[in-house]
Amino acid sequence: MSAVSIRVTVNGTPFEREVEPRTHLADFLRHDLGLTGTHLGCEHGVCGACSVLVDGRAVRGCLMLAVQADGAEVTTVEGLAQVEQLNPLQEAFREFHALQCGFCTPGMLTTLMQLLEEHPEPSEEMLREELSGNLCRCTGYAGIIRAAMKAAPLLKAQRENAA
Amino acid sequence: MKAARFDYHRPATRAEALDMLQTLEGAKLLAGGQSLVAMLNMRYAFVDHLIDINRVEGLAGIALGDTIRIGAMTRQRDILESPALKARLPIVAAALNFVGHLHTRNRGTIGGSLGHMDPAAELFGIATLLDATIHVESRRGPRDVAIADYPQGYMTPGLDPDEMIVGVTLAPPAAGHGWSFLEFAQRHGDFAVVAVGTTLAFDSAGKVADARIVLCGMGIAPLRLAEAEALLVGTTAEPEAIAAAAEIAGRQEAMSDALASETYRRHLAGVLTRRALTEARARASHGKVQ
Numbered sequence A: 001m002s003a004v005s006i007r008v009t010v011n012g013t014p015f016e017r018e019v020e021p022r023t024h025l026a027d028f029l030r031h032d033l034g035l036t037g038t039h040l041g042c043e044h045g046v047c048g049a050c051s052v053l054v055d056g057r058a059v060r061g062c063l064m065l066a067v068q069a070d071g072a073e074v075t076t077v078e079g080l081a082q083v084e085q086l087n088p089l090q091e092a093f094r095e096f097h098a099l100q101c102g103f104c105t106p107g108m109l110t111t112l113m114q115l116l117e118e119h120p121e122p123s124e125e126m127l128r129e130e131l132s133g134n135l136c137r138c139t140g141y142a143g144i145i146r147a148a149m150k151a152a153p154l155l156k157a158q159r160e161n162a163a
Numbered sequence B: 001m002k003a004a005r006f007d008y009h010r011p012a013t014r015a016e017a018l019d020m021l022q023t024l025e026g027a028k029l030l031a032g033g034q035s036l037v038a039m040l041n042m043r044y045a046f047v048d049h050l051i052d053i054n055r056v057e058g059l060a061g062i063a064l065g066d067t068i069r070i071g072a073m074t075r076q077r078d079i080l081e082s083p084a085l086k087a088r089l090p091i092v093a094a095a096l097n098f099v100g101h102l103h104t105r106n107r108g109t110i111g112g113s114l115g116h117m118d119p120a121a122e123l124f125g126i127a128t129l130l131d132a133t134i135h136v137e138s139r140r141g142p143r144d145v146a147i148a149d150y151p152q153g154y155m156t157p158g159l160d161p162d163e164m165i166v167g168v169t170l171a172p173p174a175a176g177h178g179w180s181f182l183e184f185a186q187r188h189g190d191f192a193v194v195a196v197g198t199t200l201a202f203d204s205a206g207k208v209a210d211a212r213i214v215l216c217g218m219g220i221a222p223l224r225l226a227e228a229e230a231l232l233v234g235t236t237a238e239p240e241a242i243a244a245a246a247e248i249a250g251r252q253e254a255m256s257d258a259l260a261s262e263t264y265r266r267h268l269a270g271v272l273t274r275r276a277l278t279e280a281r282a283r284a285s286h287g288k289v290q
């Protein structure tokens, strides 16, 4: 049951840590790295609150072991904004009241980062289907969908500027 | 909701993985983790050793020929997004759209889905519909398992403890076949209460030459409807033939559980089969002949 040494880049910063194999990625981010933006709801894959990006793909942080992220690049909600500057999706969430308690929000944002990158012109229907994997018990999703629709072209422009 | 302790192993080759599987006591393979890690977290499952095959070389990929071979560690997402597969065998992507969510498909694999063997798993249904051969390896050598011989009981695959699935071969119907995959679930992305997959291939005279129907969620394993398939062959799959096939679907044995009663499952099986066959007929290139 020995600890394993891993190297992982989180939001651009490399880390080297010893982890117990049973520690899942979300607990590792929260407890070992102090990145408490990633939330845990159910810890068995159902709620989506723990969603983070691993090498650009959205994953359930509670269903991936931290040891499995060895060598990977992880992006959490803390990595989406620049200092003093929210990203366009976060701005749109604020504008459209896409959060109330905020518990689901980090998972919504990270999931939408992959979705909107792959679907720069999303339909509302597609977004509603895809976001069925992220439970929100406050907003009724209407604001989240509006925010995503608004942010999609802005994120695209941002990616094109960066390229 | 924390897993009990275990040791973690990360083999780089098949040979290493198979050695570990044979020698370590209380070991399990870790593929996408989308079922196994959830079960470990909930302590429904306990392991002493977890053998992570995510970095084993040569277990992922899709090879298209007369048959289609998919490596065990091919992610559900990569299967869903393969343009070549979508062109040759569109029903696979249609079924995968019902499997979990973006996150679970990003990690989840076809081998893991077959290893887990949830009775309602769409990929298990697809394997049954497409007469899959499951390729298995152990230190004792390779072995092929026909999908019909694979289920040994509720969530119990016909594998020995030292065996690993390395790939699956699907036998697609002739080009131009019609297809449909429909399911009823409580929410999008949930396991199906009942799902139906069907393919219909027509001959040049506009008659059904090859009909396949599978029901998922009725019992411990997906169910092929041989009687309904035989009934459709030689017909034009006209509404009366479809109704007769749907009637057969609606009188199969079904389980009752917290999600739905046996009666309701039967009802769903009949309705979904009728709709799926109708859709498959409309999609087939010869289905509109006459």
Ligand SMILES: Cc1cc2nc3c(=O)[nH]c(=O)nc-3n(C[C@@H](O)[C@H](O)[C@H](O)COP(=O)(O)OP(=O)(O)OC[C@H]3O[C@@H](n4cnc5c(N)ncnc54)[C@H](O)[C@@H]3O)c2cc1C
Binding pocket: A044, A045, A046, B028, B029, B030, B031, B032, B033, B034, B035, B036, B037, B038, B072, B098, B099, B100, B101, B104, B105, B107, B108, B109, B110, B111, B112, B113, B114, B115, B116, B118, B120, B121, B122, B123, B159, B163, B164, B165, B166, B189, B190, B191, B192
């Ligand atoms: C929220 C949520 C919704 C879901 N919805 C659906 C759904 O609608 N439909 C559906 O079908 N599934 C669904 N799933 C489960 C699906 O995502 C899993 O991917 C699948 O059941 C297991 O695949 P895996 O690669 O994650 O395997 P793992 O979880 O890693 O492994 C599953 C089992 O298979 C064994 N195994 C893995 N690989 C092999 C191999 N190569 N050889 C032998 N044994 C092996 C493991 O030891 C384990 O016992 C859902 C999961 C979640 C979390």
Ligand code: FES
Binding pocket: A039, A040, A041, A042, A043, A044, A045, A046, A047, A048, A049, A050, A051, A060, A061, A062, A063
């Ligand atoms: S905490 Fe991971 S999905 Fe709920």
Ligand code: FES
Binding pocket: A098, A099, A100, A101, A102, A103, A104, A105, A135, A136, A137, A138, A139
């Ligand atoms: S804002 Fe409260 S759960 Fe979504």
